[in-house]
Amino acid sequence: MTEPARRVFLGRDASWAExxxxxxxxxxxxxxxxxxxxxxxxxxxxxxVQLVTxxxxxxxxxxxxxxxxxxxxxxxxxISWSTPVLGNGFLTVTVIVxxxxxxxxxxxxxxxxxxxxxxxxxxxxLYRPGRARRVYDDLCRRVGEVQGRIAAAAAAAVASASxxxxxxxxxxxx
Amino acid sequence: MAVSARAETGPSCPHCGAPLLVxxxxxxEQRCVACTRPFAAVPFSPPVVRVVVQSVxxxxxxxxxxxxxxxxxxxxANCSRCGxxxxxxxxxxxxxxxxxPACFDRLAAEGALPSARSHFRNYRGMxxxxxxxGCLMYSFGLLTGPxxxxxxxxxxxxxxxxxxxxxRLAVIFAMTLxxxxxxxxxxxxxxxxxxxxxxxxx
Numbered sequence: 001m002t003e004p005a006r007r008v009f010l011g012r013d014a015s016w017a018e019x020x021x022x023x024x025x026x027x028x029x030x031x032x033x034x035x036x037x038x039x040x041x042x043x044x045x046x047x048x049v050q051l052v053t054x055x056x057x058x059x060x061x062x063x064x065x066x067x068x069x070x071x072x073x074x075x076x077x078x079i080s081w082s083t084p085v086l087g088n089g090f091l092t093v094t095v096i097v098x099x100x101x102x103x104x105x106x107x108x109x110x111x112x113x114x115x116x117x118x119x120x121x122x123x124x125x126l127y128r129p130g131r132a133r134r135v136y137d138d139l140c141r142r143v144g145e146v147q148g149r150i151a152a153a154a155a156a157a158v159a160s161a162s163x164x165x166x167x168x169x170x171x172x173x174x
Numbered sequence: 175m176a177v178s179a180r181a182e183t184g185p186s187c188p189h190c191g192a193p194l195l196v197x198x199x200x201x202x203e204q205r206c207v208a209c210t211r212p213f214a215a216v217p218f219s220p221p222v223v224r225v226v227v228q229s230v231x232x233x234x235x236x237x238x239x240x241x242x243x244x245x246x247x248x249x250x251a252n253c254s255r256c257g258x259x260x261x262x263x264x265x266x267x268x269x270x271x272x273x274x275p276a277c278f279d280r281l282a283a284e285g286a287l288p289s290a291r292s293h294f295r296n297y298r299g300m301x302x303x304x305x306x307x308g309c310l311m312y313s314f315g316l317l318t319g320p321x322x323x324x325x326x327x328x329x330x331x332x333x334x335x336x337x338x339x340x341x342r343l344a345v346i347f348a349m350t351l352x353x354x355x356x357x358x359x360x361x362x363x364x365x366x367x368x369x370x371x372x373x374x375x376x
Contacts, residue, residue: 006337023338036299041292048220051185051196053204055213115185117220140216151221 010135011112011123016061022123024139027146029114029121044119046146051115054136056108056129066101073097112136114143188213227262242274253277288335297332298344301325305351315359322352 007023007030014020019034028043073094080086110125110132125132185194192208199217206213228248230238239249241261249259253274266278269289273281282290304325308318326349333341 007339009338009340034296034299036303037296039294039296041294043292049218050220051194051199051215051217053188053213053215055188055211057189111188113188117184136214143218144216147218147221150223154221154223157226 011125011132013122013124020122022121024142029139031119031121042119044114044116044121046143047150048116048118049114049143049147050117052136052140052143053113053115054110054132055113056110058108059104063101063104066097066104070094070097070101112139114139185217187211225262255281294332295328297325297329298341298348301329301348301352302344305348305355308355309351312355312358313362315355315357316363317359319352319355319357319359322348322355326352 007025010022010024010029012019012021021032021034023030023032027047028045031042031044033040033042073090077087077090077094080090107126110129112123112125112132112135114121123132123135125135183193185196186192187194187206187208189206189211190209192206194206196217196219199215201216202214204213204215205211227244228250229246230240230248232248239259241247241249241264242258243264244261247261247263250262251260251265251272252258253260254271255273255277258274260272260274264274266273266275268278269287278287278290281287285291301322304318304322308315308322311318326345329341329348330345332338333345
Protein backbone atom coordinates (compact mmCIF):
# COMPACT_ATOMS: atom_id res chain seq x y z
CA MET A 1 0.00 0.00 0.00
CA THR A 2 1.34 3.40 -0.92
CA GLU A 3 1.90 5.94 1.79
CA PRO A 4 -0.46 8.94 1.64
CA ALA A 5 1.14 12.12 0.34
CA ARG A 6 2.55 14.38 3.02
CA ARG A 7 2.55 17.43 0.77
CA VAL A 8 -0.80 17.86 -0.86
CA PHE A 9 -0.95 20.28 -3.75
CA LEU A 10 -3.66 22.88 -3.14
CA GLY A 11 -3.28 25.35 -5.98
CA ARG A 12 -1.13 28.02 -7.48
CA ASP A 13 -0.81 31.75 -7.54
CA ALA A 14 0.88 32.63 -10.78
CA SER A 15 1.81 36.19 -11.51
CA TRP A 16 3.77 37.82 -14.29
CA ALA A 17 6.93 37.75 -12.23
CA GLU A 18 6.94 34.36 -10.50
CA UNK A 19 5.41 30.93 -10.38
CA UNK A 20 4.02 29.95 -7.02
CA UNK A 21 2.64 26.60 -5.95
CA UNK A 22 0.97 26.06 -2.60
CA UNK A 23 1.05 22.77 -0.70
CA UNK A 24 -0.50 21.64 2.53
CA UNK A 25 1.37 19.56 5.07
CA UNK A 26 0.21 18.30 8.45
CA UNK A 27 1.35 21.43 10.20
CA UNK A 28 1.70 24.23 7.68
CA UNK A 29 1.02 25.68 4.29
CA UNK A 30 4.13 25.55 2.14
CA UNK A 31 4.55 28.12 -0.60
CA UNK A 32 7.03 27.10 -3.28
CA UNK A 33 8.47 29.95 -5.33
CA UNK A 34 9.70 28.27 -8.48
CA UNK A 35 12.44 29.50 -10.75
CA UNK A 36 13.94 27.47 -13.57
CA UNK A 37 16.57 25.75 -11.46
CA UNK A 38 15.59 26.31 -7.82
CA UNK A 39 12.61 26.10 -5.52
CA UNK A 40 12.41 28.29 -2.42
CA UNK A 41 9.96 27.41 0.30
CA UNK A 42 8.17 29.60 2.78
CA UNK A 43 5.95 28.10 5.44
CA UNK A 44 2.90 29.48 7.16
CA UNK A 45 2.29 27.29 10.17
CA UNK A 46 -1.29 26.61 11.13
CA UNK A 47 -0.66 27.73 14.70
CA UNK A 48 0.16 31.29 13.58
CA VAL A 49 -2.71 31.86 11.16
CA GLN A 50 -4.75 34.92 12.11
CA LEU A 51 -7.29 35.11 9.31
CA VAL A 52 -8.40 33.05 6.31
CA THR A 53 -10.46 34.75 3.61
CA UNK A 54 -12.17 33.70 0.40
CA UNK A 55 -13.20 36.18 -2.25
CA UNK A 56 -13.84 36.44 -5.97
CA UNK A 57 -12.01 38.85 -8.23
CA UNK A 58 -10.99 39.49 -11.78
CA UNK A 59 -7.37 39.91 -12.82
CA UNK A 60 -7.62 43.62 -13.57
CA UNK A 61 -4.01 44.09 -14.65
CA UNK A 62 -4.21 41.15 -17.03
CA UNK A 63 -7.48 42.53 -18.38
CA UNK A 64 -5.94 45.93 -19.09
CA UNK A 65 -2.98 44.28 -20.78
CA UNK A 66 -5.28 42.19 -22.97
CA UNK A 67 -7.40 45.24 -23.86
CA UNK A 68 -4.25 47.06 -24.95
CA UNK A 69 -3.14 44.01 -26.92
CA UNK A 70 -6.56 43.76 -28.60
CA UNK A 71 -6.39 47.44 -29.55
CA UNK A 72 -2.93 46.95 -31.03
CA UNK A 73 -4.06 43.93 -33.03
CA UNK A 74 -7.16 45.77 -34.26
CA UNK A 75 -4.95 48.66 -35.33
CA UNK A 76 -2.66 46.25 -37.16
CA UNK A 77 -5.69 44.72 -38.90
CA UNK A 78 -6.91 48.14 -40.03
CA ILE A 79 -3.50 49.15 -41.33
CA SER A 80 -2.85 45.89 -43.17
CA TRP A 81 -6.41 45.45 -44.47
CA SER A 82 -5.36 46.28 -48.05
CA THR A 83 -2.93 43.32 -48.07
CA PRO A 84 -5.16 40.20 -47.93
CA VAL A 85 -2.67 37.71 -46.46
CA LEU A 86 -1.33 40.03 -43.79
CA GLY A 87 -4.77 41.45 -43.07
CA ASN A 88 -6.31 38.00 -42.60
CA GLY A 89 -3.44 36.99 -40.31
CA PHE A 90 -3.91 40.08 -38.16
CA LEU A 91 -7.68 39.53 -38.11
CA THR A 92 -7.24 35.97 -36.87
CA VAL A 93 -4.91 37.09 -34.09
CA THR A 94 -7.29 39.93 -33.18
CA VAL A 95 -10.25 37.54 -32.89
CA ILE A 96 -8.24 35.18 -30.66
CA VAL A 97 -7.02 38.00 -28.41
CA UNK A 98 -10.53 39.49 -28.23
CA UNK A 99 -11.98 36.12 -27.20
CA UNK A 100 -9.28 35.79 -24.56
CA UNK A 101 -10.02 39.31 -23.31
CA UNK A 102 -13.73 38.59 -23.15
CA UNK A 103 -13.07 35.38 -21.22
CA UNK A 104 -10.82 37.20 -18.76
CA UNK A 105 -13.45 39.91 -18.32
CA UNK A 106 -16.22 37.40 -17.66
CA UNK A 107 -14.45 34.82 -15.50
CA UNK A 108 -13.94 35.63 -11.85
CA UNK A 109 -11.32 33.64 -10.03
CA UNK A 110 -11.77 32.50 -6.44
CA UNK A 111 -8.91 33.49 -4.18
CA UNK A 112 -8.08 32.08 -0.76
CA UNK A 113 -5.79 34.17 1.41
CA UNK A 114 -4.32 33.02 4.72
CA UNK A 115 -2.72 35.70 6.87
CA UNK A 116 -0.12 34.90 9.50
CA UNK A 117 2.04 37.09 11.66
CA UNK A 118 5.05 36.73 9.38
CA UNK A 119 3.73 35.46 6.08
CA UNK A 120 0.76 35.51 3.77
CA UNK A 121 -0.38 32.76 1.43
CA UNK A 122 -2.63 33.25 -1.56
CA UNK A 123 -4.15 30.53 -3.71
CA UNK A 124 -5.98 31.41 -6.90
CA UNK A 125 -8.59 29.10 -8.48
CA LEU A 126 -9.47 30.27 -11.95
CA TYR A 127 -12.18 27.82 -12.97
CA ARG A 128 -13.33 25.84 -9.95
CA PRO A 129 -15.12 27.88 -7.27
CA GLY A 130 -16.44 24.67 -5.70
CA ARG A 131 -12.94 23.35 -5.15
CA ALA A 132 -11.92 26.74 -3.76
CA ARG A 133 -14.73 26.56 -1.22
CA ARG A 134 -13.75 23.00 -0.24
CA VAL A 135 -10.09 23.96 0.20
CA TYR A 136 -11.14 27.03 2.21
CA ASP A 137 -13.37 24.98 4.52
CA ASP A 138 -10.69 22.31 4.96
CA LEU A 139 -8.04 24.93 5.69
CA CYS A 140 -10.22 26.66 8.30
CA ARG A 141 -10.99 23.30 9.93
CA ARG A 142 -7.32 22.32 10.13
CA VAL A 143 -6.24 25.69 11.50
CA GLY A 144 -9.01 25.54 14.11
CA GLU A 145 -8.01 21.99 15.11
CA VAL A 146 -4.31 22.80 15.47
CA GLN A 147 -4.85 26.02 17.38
CA GLY A 148 -7.48 24.39 19.59
CA ARG A 149 -5.10 21.52 20.39
CA ILE A 150 -2.31 23.91 21.36
CA ALA A 151 -4.65 26.07 23.42
CA ALA A 152 -5.99 22.99 25.24
CA ALA A 153 -2.46 21.75 25.98
CA ALA A 154 -1.46 25.18 27.28
CA ALA A 155 -4.57 25.38 29.46
CA ALA A 156 -3.84 21.90 30.85
CA ALA A 157 -0.25 22.91 31.62
CA VAL A 158 -1.41 26.05 33.41
CA ALA A 159 -4.00 24.08 35.37
CA SER A 160 -1.47 21.49 36.48
CA ALA A 161 1.00 24.22 37.47
CA SER A 162 -1.56 26.13 39.53
CA UNK A 163 -2.93 23.04 41.31
CA UNK A 164 -2.10 23.28 45.02
CA UNK A 165 0.36 20.72 46.27
CA UNK A 166 -1.06 17.94 48.34
CA UNK A 167 -0.24 18.34 52.01
CA UNK A 168 1.89 15.74 53.73
CA UNK A 169 -0.24 13.03 55.31
CA UNK A 170 -0.77 13.35 58.98
CA UNK A 171 1.38 10.92 60.98
CA UNK A 172 -0.65 8.16 62.49
CA UNK A 173 -1.61 8.84 66.04
CA UNK A 174 -0.71 5.95 68.20
CA MET B 175 16.39 33.62 -6.05
CA ALA B 176 12.74 34.19 -6.83
CA VAL B 177 11.63 35.19 -3.34
CA SER B 178 11.57 38.86 -2.63
CA ALA B 179 11.52 40.27 0.87
CA ARG B 180 8.03 41.52 1.61
CA ALA B 181 7.11 43.10 4.89
CA GLU B 182 4.04 41.40 6.31
CA THR B 183 1.73 43.94 7.85
CA GLY B 184 -0.96 41.62 9.16
CA PRO B 185 -4.49 40.83 7.98
CA SER B 186 -5.90 43.16 5.36
CA CYS B 187 -8.81 43.34 2.95
CA PRO B 188 -8.18 40.84 0.15
CA HIS B 189 -9.61 43.34 -2.37
CA CYS B 190 -8.10 46.70 -1.49
CA GLY B 191 -5.45 45.89 1.12
CA ALA B 192 -6.93 48.07 3.85
CA PRO B 193 -5.95 46.79 7.32
CA LEU B 194 -8.54 44.68 9.14
CA LEU B 195 -9.13 44.36 12.85
CA VAL B 196 -9.34 40.61 13.32
CA UNK B 197 -10.39 40.97 16.97
CA UNK B 198 -13.64 42.65 15.88
CA UNK B 199 -14.48 40.18 13.13
CA UNK B 200 -16.86 37.25 13.26
CA UNK B 201 -16.71 34.19 11.02
CA UNK B 202 -18.82 34.44 7.87
CA GLU B 203 -19.53 36.93 5.12
CA GLN B 204 -17.79 40.27 5.60
CA ARG B 205 -17.73 43.59 3.79
CA CYS B 206 -14.65 45.78 3.76
CA VAL B 207 -15.21 49.16 5.41
CA ALA B 208 -12.91 50.88 2.94
CA CYS B 209 -13.97 49.40 -0.42
CA THR B 210 -17.33 47.82 0.61
CA ARG B 211 -16.58 44.70 -1.41
CA PRO B 212 -17.62 41.31 0.04
CA PHE B 213 -15.48 38.39 1.16
CA ALA B 214 -15.83 35.35 3.40
CA ALA B 215 -13.53 35.21 6.39
CA VAL B 216 -12.78 33.12 9.46
CA PRO B 217 -10.69 34.87 12.12
CA PHE B 218 -8.44 32.92 14.48
CA SER B 219 -6.61 33.84 17.63
CA PRO B 220 -3.24 32.07 17.49
CA PRO B 221 -2.33 30.66 20.91
CA VAL B 222 0.64 32.23 22.60
CA VAL B 223 2.85 29.45 23.91
CA ARG B 224 5.09 30.40 26.79
CA VAL B 225 8.01 28.16 27.60
CA VAL B 226 8.18 27.55 31.32
CA VAL B 227 11.80 27.40 32.40
CA GLN B 228 12.72 26.16 35.83
CA SER B 229 15.73 27.69 37.53
CA VAL B 230 18.42 25.54 39.08
CA UNK B 231 17.50 26.85 42.51
CA UNK B 232 13.86 25.79 42.03
CA UNK B 233 14.76 22.37 40.68
CA UNK B 234 16.19 21.18 43.96
CA UNK B 235 19.13 18.85 44.51
CA UNK B 236 17.68 15.97 42.43
CA UNK B 237 17.25 17.86 39.17
CA UNK B 238 19.91 20.50 39.53
CA UNK B 239 21.78 20.09 36.25
CA UNK B 240 22.42 23.45 34.69
CA UNK B 241 21.90 24.30 31.02
CA UNK B 242 25.17 24.72 29.12
CA UNK B 243 24.13 28.08 27.72
CA UNK B 244 22.03 29.39 30.61
CA UNK B 245 23.74 28.44 33.88
CA UNK B 246 20.80 29.68 35.92
CA UNK B 247 18.28 27.41 34.18
CA UNK B 248 17.75 23.76 34.98
CA UNK B 249 18.41 21.37 32.08
CA UNK B 250 15.49 19.37 30.80
CA ALA B 251 17.15 17.32 28.05
CA ASN B 252 20.37 16.37 26.31
CA CYS B 253 21.16 17.28 22.74
CA SER B 254 20.72 14.08 20.70
CA ARG B 255 23.79 14.98 18.62
CA CYS B 256 26.40 16.41 20.98
CA GLY B 257 24.94 15.50 24.35
CA UNK B 258 25.06 18.96 25.88
CA UNK B 259 22.52 19.78 28.61
CA UNK B 260 19.72 22.10 27.45
CA UNK B 261 17.03 24.09 29.20
CA UNK B 262 13.54 24.61 27.77
CA UNK B 263 14.70 27.76 25.97
CA UNK B 264 17.53 26.01 24.13
CA UNK B 265 15.76 22.78 23.24
CA UNK B 266 14.84 22.49 19.55
CA UNK B 267 12.53 19.58 18.79
CA UNK B 268 12.60 18.73 15.10
CA UNK B 269 12.16 15.56 13.01
CA UNK B 270 11.91 13.45 16.15
CA UNK B 271 15.20 14.75 17.57
CA UNK B 272 16.07 17.11 20.38
CA UNK B 273 18.89 19.42 19.39
CA UNK B 274 20.80 22.30 20.93
CA PRO B 275 20.82 25.56 18.91
CA ALA B 276 24.39 25.04 17.65
CA CYS B 277 23.70 21.53 16.37
CA PHE B 278 20.42 22.67 14.86
CA ASP B 279 22.21 25.47 12.98
CA ARG B 280 24.88 23.09 11.73
CA LEU B 281 22.48 20.34 10.62
CA ALA B 282 20.11 22.85 9.02
CA ALA B 283 23.01 24.41 7.11
CA GLU B 284 24.08 20.95 5.92
CA GLY B 285 20.52 20.20 4.79
CA ALA B 286 20.34 17.19 7.10
CA LEU B 287 17.01 18.23 8.62
CA PRO B 288 14.22 17.67 6.08
CA SER B 289 11.76 19.89 7.95
CA ALA B 290 14.17 22.82 7.97
CA ARG B 291 15.04 22.72 4.28
CA SER B 292 13.76 25.72 2.39
CA HIS B 293 15.74 25.57 -0.86
CA PHE B 294 16.16 22.72 -3.27
CA ARG B 295 16.78 22.03 -6.92
CA ASN B 296 13.87 22.21 -9.32
CA TYR B 297 14.54 18.86 -10.97
CA ARG B 298 11.03 18.66 -12.40
CA GLY B 299 11.42 22.02 -14.12
CA MET B 300 14.85 21.09 -15.41
CA UNK B 301 13.55 17.76 -16.75
CA UNK B 302 10.70 19.49 -18.59
CA UNK B 303 13.02 22.19 -19.93
CA UNK B 304 15.54 19.62 -21.09
CA UNK B 305 12.87 17.41 -22.65
CA UNK B 306 11.35 20.25 -24.68
CA UNK B 307 14.73 21.79 -25.52
CA GLY B 308 16.04 18.39 -26.53
CA CYS B 309 13.15 17.95 -28.95
CA LEU B 310 14.12 21.22 -30.62
CA MET B 311 17.72 20.00 -30.88
CA TYR B 312 16.68 16.50 -31.93
CA SER B 313 19.90 15.80 -33.80
CA PHE B 314 21.70 15.82 -30.43
CA GLY B 315 19.20 13.38 -28.96
CA LEU B 316 21.91 10.98 -27.82
CA LEU B 317 23.27 13.73 -25.58
CA THR B 318 20.06 15.43 -24.42
CA GLY B 319 18.04 12.22 -23.95
CA PRO B 320 20.13 10.72 -21.12
CA UNK B 321 20.35 14.13 -19.40
CA UNK B 322 16.56 14.46 -19.59
CA UNK B 323 16.08 10.98 -18.15
CA UNK B 324 18.60 11.74 -15.37
CA UNK B 325 16.67 14.90 -14.40
CA UNK B 326 13.36 13.03 -14.60
CA UNK B 327 14.69 10.28 -12.28
CA UNK B 328 15.96 12.92 -9.84
CA UNK B 329 12.57 14.65 -10.01
CA UNK B 330 10.81 11.38 -9.20
CA UNK B 331 13.17 10.77 -6.25
CA UNK B 332 12.50 14.29 -5.03
CA UNK B 333 8.76 13.71 -5.30
CA UNK B 334 9.10 10.56 -3.18
CA UNK B 335 11.35 12.26 -0.64
CA UNK B 336 8.99 15.21 -0.24
CA UNK B 337 5.94 12.91 -0.47
CA UNK B 338 4.28 15.19 -2.99
CA UNK B 339 0.84 14.49 -4.36
CA UNK B 340 1.42 16.08 -7.77
CA UNK B 341 3.99 16.11 -10.56
CA ARG B 342 3.82 12.48 -11.65
CA LEU B 343 2.52 13.32 -15.14
CA ALA B 344 5.29 15.88 -15.69
CA VAL B 345 7.92 13.31 -14.75
CA ILE B 346 6.39 10.65 -17.03
CA PHE B 347 6.15 13.20 -19.85
CA ALA B 348 9.80 14.22 -19.48
CA MET B 349 10.96 10.62 -19.26
CA THR B 350 9.00 9.66 -22.39
CA LEU B 351 10.46 12.56 -24.33
CA UNK B 352 13.92 11.56 -23.09
CA UNK B 353 13.44 8.05 -24.49
CA UNK B 354 12.12 9.52 -27.75
CA UNK B 355 15.20 11.74 -27.97
CA UNK B 356 17.50 8.77 -27.52
CA UNK B 357 15.59 6.81 -30.16
CA UNK B 358 15.77 9.76 -32.52
CA UNK B 359 19.47 10.15 -31.83
CA UNK B 360 20.06 6.45 -32.53
CA UNK B 361 18.09 6.70 -35.76
CA UNK B 362 20.13 9.71 -36.90
CA UNK B 363 23.32 7.86 -35.95
CA UNK B 364 22.20 4.83 -37.95
CA UNK B 365 21.42 7.00 -40.95
CA UNK B 366 24.82 8.69 -40.71
CA UNK B 367 26.63 5.37 -40.33
CA UNK B 368 24.73 3.96 -43.30
CA UNK B 369 25.67 6.95 -45.41
CA UNK B 370 29.29 6.61 -44.30
CA UNK B 371 29.26 2.90 -45.14
CA UNK B 372 27.88 3.62 -48.59
CA UNK B 373 30.60 6.21 -49.14
CA UNK B 374 33.27 3.74 -48.07
CA UNK B 375 31.79 1.02 -50.32
CA UNK B 376 32.07 3.32 -53.36
